[in-house]
């Protein structure tokens with residue numbers, strides 16, 4: 001497999017993280033969870049007393065946290081100022097604040113630059129997943145995939161992750177998810193949006209294994225096309 005850049009976007013619960021990790025592992029590519037980076041900066045704002053509803057306070061602090069992402073798909077990591085943040089970034093408090101923080105342009109500029117430098121440094125290729133990868137972060141990606149699924153399926157998947165501990169209940173989970181999608185799609189700076197040249201895959205009726213198989217096939221085709229184009233250039 002040549003060094004392909006794969007962009008996977010879509011709303012919450014469509015299977016981006018699970019699919020991206022599995023595809024990257026199978027094809028020997030690196031993996032970057034950009035949502036974890038936005039969660040990490042949000043967690044830093046909350047723990048450092050920055051009022052997350054004050055966009056100018058968030059903007060003023062946006063350059064301060066040092067965010068470090070490990071890109072091994074078998075063991076991805078996220079650290080803030082040298083501390084492992086993989087647990088704290090998944091709390092309800094962070095989930096409730098992340099859309100607000102990630103809508104601030106200064107936050108996006110900083111995190112986008114970080115994402116581009118990680119992708120540029122991934123010599124063997126990388127799968128990058130998020131909301132604006134195909135449209136803004138890596139518009140020149142070799143293959144762009146946009147995952148979708150019905151709100152019911154997405155809420156039930158999220159609820160299932162909590163293994164009976166979904167105290168809020170399925171309908172509240174669905175409501176929170178729809179609210180976050182609306183905030184992420186409605187923001188001014190690089191909103192959640194399918195790139196015009198992205199392949200849309202509706203995962204509602206598919207198992208995770210089927211989605212992975214479909215994406216592996218699409219990436220394989222893109223890699224072959226890239227290798228062919230390169231060979232054509234060399235023979236000219």
Ligand SMILES: Nc1ncnc2c1ncn2[C@@H]1O[C@H](COP(=O)(O)OP(=O)(O)O)[C@@H](O)[C@H]1O
Pocket residue numbers: 010011012013014015016017018019157158160161203206207208209211
């Ligand atoms: N096609 C699928 N069918 C059923 N469950 C799935 C499917 N894809 C992902 N899941 C499950 O749904 C949950 C959310 O998936 P995740 O990959 O975290 O989505 P996202 O990154 O888009 O928010 C996980 O528990 C995952 O195992």
Ligand SMILES: Nc1ccn([C@H]2C[C@H](O)[C@@H](COP(=O)(O)OP(=O)(O)O)O2)c(=O)n1
Pocket residue numbers: 011012013017034035036038039098099102103129130131132133180184
């Ligand atoms: N490229 C990205 C990735 C995530 N975000 C923001 C918007 C999302 O609601 C949050 C959290 O993303 P994450 O992928 O962890 O969300 P899930 O709960 O896994 O669906 O970060 C973003 O604005 N741009």
